[in-house]
Amino acid sequence: MSDTPLDPLVAAVIHDAKNALMSLDTQLAGLGERRPGADIAAARDSTQRIAGQLTELLTLYRAQRGQLRLVIDDRDLHDFIDDLLAELGPLPAGKTLAVDRSAAGSLGAWAFDAHLVRLALLDALRNALRHAAGRVTLTLDRPEEGGLRLSVADDGPGYPDELLNGTEDIASSHGTGLGLAFARIIAARHTTPDGRQGRVELANRPGARFSLVLP
C-alpha cells in the first residue's frame, strides 16, 4: 500500500473526516458522562479506532511526500505506558491485558516520538485484543543489542506464515495492513547519529508477537 500515492484532495478530506470524528468522540464523551452505558463506550471505541486509522493514513501520506516530522524527545516510560493504557480504554469482554514494565524503572525515560509510537502501539494492542483467545501482554524491555523494545503478544492463532516470511500481500488477508505499514515507517524513521535504526519484528511464539524496537 505504501507504493500507492494519495491524492492531495483525498488527504484533505481524510483530514477533515478525522477531525469530525474527534469532535464526535468529544460529544460522545459528554453524552457518556450524563448517561453512562456500554453502547456509548462501544461507539467511542469505534470512533477512536477509525480516527486512529485515518491519522495513520495521513502520516503515511506525509511520509511519502517527505513531510513527516518526528519530534524525538525524552519520554518518561511509566507516563508513556499510563497514557497508552488510558487511551486504549476498557478491554473487550473476556479479554485480559498484562503489562510488564519492569524495565521502565531502570531506564526512566527514552528518546522517541511519543505521539507516533503511541498510535502504532494502540493499533497493535487493538489488533491483538481482536485476535487473542483471552490474554494479551504488553512488555517493555531492553534487547541485548541495545535500544528499547515494546512488544505486544497475544494467545491467538498467530500470524500466517506468508506474513512472517514476507511472501504474502499483507493487504489481502490481514485487514488492510495499514497498521503494520505505519508501524514500519515510524520505526524506520527513528535513527541515531551513530547509524542505528528502529524496526518492527513479527514472530509467532506461538501466538502473534509484534515488537517495535527503538534505537
Place this chain on the structure above:
Amino acid sequence: MDLFGKRGLLIEDNGDMRASLRAQLAAAGLEQCETARNVKEAVDRLHRARPDLVVCDYNLGQGTDGQQFLELVRRKKLLPLSCAFLMVTGENSYEQVATAAEYTPDDYLLKPFTAETLATRLGRILDKKSALMPIYRWMGAKPDPAKAIVACDELLTADQRYTLDIQRLKGELLLAAGRAEEALAHYAAILAQRATPWAFVGQARSLVALGREDEARAQLEQALIAYPNYLAAYDLLAGLVAKTDKDAAQQIVEQALKVAPSTQRTRELGSLAMANGDFERAESAYKRVVDKDRSGFFKSHDDYAGLAKSCVEQGKTGEALAAVKDMGAAFSRSPELEARQAALECQAHSKAGNADAAKAALERALTVQKDAKLDASTALEVAQACFSGGRTDEAKAIIQHVAENHHEDDDVLARAQGVFAAAGLHDEGTVFLEATKKRMIKLNNDAVGLAKSGDIDQAIAMLTEAADRLTNNAQIALNAALALLMHVHKNGPDEDRIARAHHYLQQAIAANPAHPKLDEVGNFYRKVAPPGSPALELE
C-alpha cells in the same frame, strides 16, 4: 498530586476557551487561578501572583504566541524553574511547540483534552518539579552552579525516576560552571547508554567550550541527520558556522525556519542576510518580524532598523522612511528611539542623495547623542549615520567610546565592526577595534600591577578616572572598587573609600549583573566594609 492549594495562572486570549479551561482546572482542584488575556496581562500577573503552575495557550492573538511568552519570562527570570509551565496547543501549532529549542515548556497538551488529562499532566510536572527542587534552589536569581551540581549528584544516588532529567540539568550546570572537560565526559557517559538529542548537542557545546569547534561542527552535522527537527542543533551549528562562513550559516538558519517559524531565528536570518549582502532576503525577514507581532511586545528597535537598512541598501528610500515612521508608532518615546529614527533617516537620505535632509537628520541624532547616555546599538547607529554623512571623525569617536565601554562583549564589538564594514572600512575597523580592546586590557593589567606592587593610590586614580568615563564597563568598575577595597583592607576603614567602592560595585552590577568577577569583589566588599555600610543591591 492534587492541585488543591496550588496557585495557577491561565493565559488564553479566547474568552470561551478561557472559561472552559478555567472550569477544567477547577474540576482538577485548582481554586486559586488568575487569568490573563494576553502577554502583557500575563507578565503583570506573574509579578503579582507568583504561581506554582502556568497553563498557556500557544495562540495568544495579535501575532504573539505562548512560546514567545515562555522565552521572555525564562530569559528575564520572571518565572522560577520550580514553576510548572504547560503549553496547550491545537494540531496546527503542535510541531512548533514540540520542536522549541532553547526554552521548552515542561509539557504540552494537544487539544481537545479532558479535565482528567489536564490534571494528570499538571500533577506529573509538579511531582517532577518538587523532586528536582534541591537543584533548582541553586539555579534561581542568585545562581550557584557548583552547589547545584552537588545537589544533582546527591539526587542521582537517591533518585531513579528522574535520573535523565537530573543528568540533563547536570550537564548544563557543568557547562555554566566552566567545567567543560567534566561536561564532555558526562555527556559521553550518557551517550554510551542511550541516544538522545540533547546529549549530542551538550557534547557539541562541551567541545566548543574546549576550543574544539571543528569536532563540534562534525558532531552537530551528524546529529542533524538523525534528528532533522532538533532546533537546538541548528542554532548551535549556525552560530559556529557564522564565524567563518556567513553564507553557509544563512542556509542553516533557513533550514531551521522550515522546521518551525520563530521570531528569534527570523531576526537571525535578517542579520545574516544583511551581512551577506542579500538585502532582499533581509528585508523580507525583518518585515516578517515587524509585521507578525502586532502587540509590539516582542519587537525591538533593531528589527525596524534592520528593515529600514535593508531597504536603504536596495535603494528603496520610500520604504525605508516608512519603516522609520512605523518604528515611531510602535514604541513609546525615548532618547534611544529619537536618535535611532534620526540616524536611520540620515542613512536613507544620504543614500538617495538628499544631502540637506540627511544633514538635518544627522544633526538631530547627534543632539540626542550628546545629551543622553545611549545604549550601544543606538550609539552605533548614530556612528553609522555619521559615516554616511561624511563625518568620519565623529563616527570613530562614538565607536571608540562604545568599544571601550564594552570591550569584553563580543556581540557589541561585532556590531561595531559591522558599522566599519558598512562604511567600506572593514580592515581599518579590525585594526581600530583590536587596538581599543588591547588598550582596555592593558589599562586593567597596569592598574592591577600597580596595586599589587603597593602603589594602590595610583591604581585607584587610573581606574576611577576610567570608570567615571566608561560607565558601562563592568570590569573597569569592578577593578576600581577592588583597588579602593584593597586600600581599606590595608589601611583600615574609611567612609569615603567604602562609599566609592559601593558606588563602583553598583555601577558594575548595572552594566553586567552576570559578570564573572562580580561575586569575588562583592564578597571582598562584604568582608572589609564595616557594619552599617550600604548593602549591595543586585538587579
